Amino acid sequence: MNVNYIWYFLTFLTLVSAIMVVVVRNPIHSVLYLILTFFCISAHYVLLNAQFLAAVNVIVYAGAIMVLFLFVIMFLNLREYTAESKTNLVKLGAAVLGGVLLVIIVAALRSMQIEPLNKATYNSQVGMVESLGKVLFRDYLLPFELITVLFFVAMVGAVMLGKRETGERNF
């Protein structure tokens, strides 16, 4: 069976579920669709022979982060979705802008020539853990280390903002 069909099917599914994330009114459904999107993307990774990335994507995004999301939404009890009314002008502007962006991207993609795969030089192991690790800890060592600063900031910030401060609230 041609692998292309799987690709088409997955892509279709990804797009549909991504659109559904935005369209559905119930936040819980929205999160579920998002998880589905992530799974589809992971499946794409598998097609690209990058199993490690696929696994990490499922574990981290679909697993950890999305479950957390679900928890928070259930805690907050956001069942009623109150639609924020936007003026027609804003809607029109957004539509025009989004449309233009879409046209630009589509035009760029259409006029692009993708070089066919050269089977002689293609390294099928490129997406494997080993080569990934080599790139990450050799070529990209500095960004890898510095990203800890980012996590640190996020952590400290979350703790700091999360703690309640005494005193009156004001506007």
Added chain:
Amino acid sequence: MLTLILILLPLVAGLVVLGLQGRVIKRVALLAALIELALAVYIFYAFRPDASSQFSLRYDWIGSLGISFSIGIDGISLLLVVLSTLLVPLIILSTFNHSYRNPSVFYALILAMQSALVGVFTAKDAFLFYLFFEAALIPVYFIAALWGGENRIRVTFKFFIYTFFGSIFMFLGLVYLYFQTPGGHTSDLAAFYALQLSAEQQNYLFWALFVAFAIKMPVFPFHTWQPDTYVESPTPATMLLAGIMLKMGTYGLIRIVLPIVPLGVERWGTTALVLSVIGIVYGSIIAIQQRDMKRLIAYSSFAHVGLMAAGILSQTLDGLQGSLIQMLTHGINVVGLFFIVDIIFSRTNSRELDRLGGITQNTPNLTVYFIILMLGSVALPLTNGFVGEFLLLRGVYEYNTWLGAVAGLTIILSAVYLLRMVQKSMFGVRTALTEHVTDLNLSEKLVLLPLAIMVFAIGLNPNAFLRLTEPAVAQLLQSMVK
């Protein structure tokens, strides 16, 4: 070196004054201004009457950009340096009967202003010129805004924005010129003079530069800031504005516009000249209708400066020489007139012509000085105004007969409004306000006497001044022909 001292002395004195308290402030400020005047007088007599720039000094200021701190005095600068050093001590002296709030700041600002003005008139580097040009604005703005009349905040703000608007276009023009200079670029004015610019470039540049000076002077239709500002400012600020600062505009025309963009002047000079002449007539007609003496003199100043601008734009030797001598003359006369209005105001609390009259009966001295200065402004022969206006009108006439004829109206019109002012305020029936007017006191006489002497000194012997400026002007006109 002497030029540098001339610039720095008032600034240093201003800083000293800032730290003083009490009556000594005025005296220190006056002393500094007098020393400055003595230096200027020395320079005046030591000046060789040729086209060269003397007492020059040059330091690398921003070496990497070719911007230098380059100053010097040539024939054109000389008269204006003399003017500003002569008027500032008189202006300071004229305040001796007033007590201003925060006197230390007041006098420090006046001295800082003088420093910037001398800087403008002696700068030989385009950006240095611009720097002083702008720097002069700030002290006078604060003097006017802090010690001015009721509407001072609004009016002075308008004045500030207006003049800043003009000068920033000049700035752009200067930056453009700077990039036209060959090699590593320099902002030396001499290098700007040597540029070979195309006619199209010059046309744009003409307006960029002209507007800045036209607003400063002011030339019609850029004058709307002027009457209000003159009226709302305290008299010392008005004197600074009308007596000296206005000359920054005319000086800029001679120093910057004429030699750098001669083709631009050729193309647009007539338009600008027509605007100036419109200003003469328009200002005079409005002056005739004024009831407020200060406002009247403000409009008369607007009319007079129009003639100076016209003379400069005529690009004739007579026109330029006339405008230079007229700058000196006008500075002297207008400061004197504003001071007399201030004296009358301090005695009667009014500047309204309708409410004044008959002052002359108590005040023979005041009347004499008033009439002398008024006649100087009207340009009666033998007074200083005559020399300037005669040369100016000849210059404009040479350029265009019709414009010369219209500009000639200024003599008649100025006689109408100035005589009317003297007649209504000094003569006629006494009113309740003018019953107890006292005559001049010593410090007032000390201000008016030098002015009156100058009215006749220039009127009787204009050559003492013209001889010094002629070589520089002649060279400038020659360089325009190239």
Added chain:
Amino acid sequence: MLSIISLSLFGILNLFLGFLKSRRVLLPATLLFIALAFAANLLDWNHQYVYFRDMLRTNNLFINFSSIILLTTFLTVAISRSFGTDEEHTHPAEYYAIMLFSVVGALMMVGFENLIMLFIGLEILSVSLYVLTGSDKRSLRSNEAALKYFLMGSFATGIFLFGIALVYGATGSFNLSAIGSYVSGGPTTGISPLLYVGLLFILAGMLFKVSAAPFHFWTPDVYDGAPTLFTAFMSTVVKTAGFAALYRLLTVSFTGVYGLWWQVLTGVTVLTLLVGNITAVYQSSVKRMLAYSSVSHAGYLLIAVAAKTPQSPSAILFYSLAYSIATITGFAVLILVAEQKPIEGRPDERYEAFNGLAKRNPLLAFSLAVSMVSLAGIPLTAGFWGKFFVFSTAVDRGMTNMGMVLVVAVLMSVVGVYYYFRVIIASYLKTGDSEPIGIRPLYRFILVLTTALTIGLGLFPDVVRQLF
């Protein structure tokens, strides 16, 4: 490189200092840390290093930009007087640590040699600022500002990242010079259209961060809502780092398509200048006015980027320096004046709060006046030379290309004089409260220092410019 490492460590150290009972040690310690990083930064002067397989490049330009960033951070921390002592701020150590970390991000943005480094640097800086914006937790406006900034900022980052991905797709590399040689070397098949789209997205992301119109909508609300201290920090450090990054990216990687992006940038410049200045006129709060003025200054800086002459980096450097110093002074005075008479628990940031300031504290009024004059670009202040250098780059590029931009810029600087002088007029010419305002010695020292710097650079710009 040493400065990045040391700042990361100092940030952690700062967090540990938070365990101490006495908070008095925090402020001096943080100042010391920044000074040390500054010194460490200077060690590499006149050396060129490339670190970790082309990830980071340090040269004199890097050192200049990072020195400005560290200097502004130092000044901002020095005026953060209330953190250490008062009861309201319960986590001073965290604030300082986050500020130090954010500088790490800023330095990465200045020295990046790889788009990944740029992205991480940008994220570190942005995330720190989201937190700092919301740090006044009891103020609803601060909360709102933080959320707004976070949502919009994340969206911009997403677009930015998408742009990087597209550029990678076109060129096959994250490395700046590799992209540069792809773009200017002209690949046999022609430049891939993906690159254009990617460039557009990267530009949008970066312009959002430096708050250029039409990506500026977040700026007034966020700057207004954030605690004033962090507004000062945000409007200086982010701008300097953002423009350093933008310039570096566009000149190293995308010189080959200059004809494409300068048109976009000049359009954005004109729009930014118009929007920033004209809207600033209508503000009644000084803080909001300063927010819009920061938009307008982004416009002036963009001129130098769009002109892309050999003088552009030094123009950007000088302008950033002059702008940062003056802005910090302005905000420092605003903090003091605004908290004198709070309205309903909020500091009074209207123009009226400045009435009669010259009588209440002459030093405050004078340094405020100098900073406003400098921002307006009037001679004898640093701001004038900033404008001078920026305009020079544009004139150098040519009037046919930049003439329009220049005329708009000149007109808008007149508009700028209008709103900056309103503050001066309020403090010198209007009468208000006569209650004197007292200031602490360190605060006084900082104000004197910044004022002296502004005037000193206005008189002798060459002192600094020789280094640039």
